Amino acid sequence: MQKYADYIEQIEIESLWSGKKHVIWDLDRKVNILSGVNGVGKSTILNKVVKGLSANGEFPSHMIKGVRLKVSPEDAKWIRFDIIRSFDRPLINAETVSKIDISLATELDWQLFNLQRKYLDYQVNVGNRIIAVLQSGQPNAAQQAQRISEPKRKFQDIIDRLFADTGKTIVRTENEIRFNQIGETLVPYQLSSGEKQMLAILLTVLVEDNLPYILFMDEPEVSLHVEWQKQLIDLILDLNPNVQIILTTHSPAVIMNGWMDKVTEVSDITV
Known part of the structure; x- marks a missing residue:
């Protein structure tokens, strides 16, 4: 029987930018917001994790070299996940x-x-x-x-x-x-x-x-009205309290409804 993770406890990337940077990011059970200036690696971190998960969420056999996930429960071999990207191209x-x-x-x-x-x-x-x-x-x-x-x-x-x-x-x-x-x-x-x-x-x-699952979102605020940005995290958690949100953003509005303490700067998790 497939055993699914409830959430990700830690993301480790030892090969960011050709091995020049090492990322260790300890995650909150519910909400995780990655911030930083353009080009600092927010989207790269998300993309490396998502790219390493197979279409049905199996891991760690499909993870990219140098990318490791610590999950709960620790013996889970699958992750339910979705990725939302912002651009209506x-x-x-x-x-x-x-x-x-x-x-x-x-x-x-x-x-x-x-x-x-x-x-x-x-x-x-x-x-x-x-x-x-x-x-x-x-x-x-x-x-x-x-x-x-x-x-x-x-x-x-x-x-x-x-x-x-x-x-x-x-x-x-x-x-x-x-x-x-x-x-x-x-x-x-x-x-x-x-x-x-x-x-x-x-x-x-x-x-x-x-069901417990991970929702990755890369700058979801781009097309959204500022009032919708403020409500976004609360609306998601209201619809599914078992979700874990991992998102990148440039928008102060996304964190205005009490999520400031869930913000992590890329520089804080990079050595």
Whole structure:
């Protein structure tokens, strides 16, 4: 049976910049924010860790030479993880989606397309659990079923609140994510860059289904309004209290809601 880590305790990189720098970063269970001037190595540290994890999160056999992770529990051999990058760039591999009968113009569009598939799987899993509980005959079955469906409802409520200024609301009768805006139905690819970015982050968190996992984010604030930047960490933890966040940022707004003590300067972990 695959044994997954709950979180990463320490990242060690002994070969940063051709061996000139040695990084040892002791991590918080919940929130870790890496800061520093441009070019100091924030993204490089994240990328080296992510690159060493195989697609299904197996490690340490796939780790890049000189990169080591200490995890909890220490005998775990797999990590559930996701990586969020910030730039809504034009879709580079357009041929990949040429056979899909929808208009995908950017990398965020492609990310949202894949998340829609995961969202459908998530809903099937949630539905099956609700049916099993309701058929169990337990006296508190209805309350248990409501608890199982609560994360999805919370996600929808959060998105509705964030998008309220533009009059967008999630269509809750649809299996795929659609929005209503003054009587018009919109798909996620019609949103602004900032809306796509926030939707992608929160949807990524939701479909992990409250399991312990690591969310890597490289400058997630780039497309986000400053008010959304302030709320970002709290919204993620609200949707999944079992997540461990590891992010890089240049934005003071991201840490304004009480996360200053979770900030680490690259220079503080580099020798």
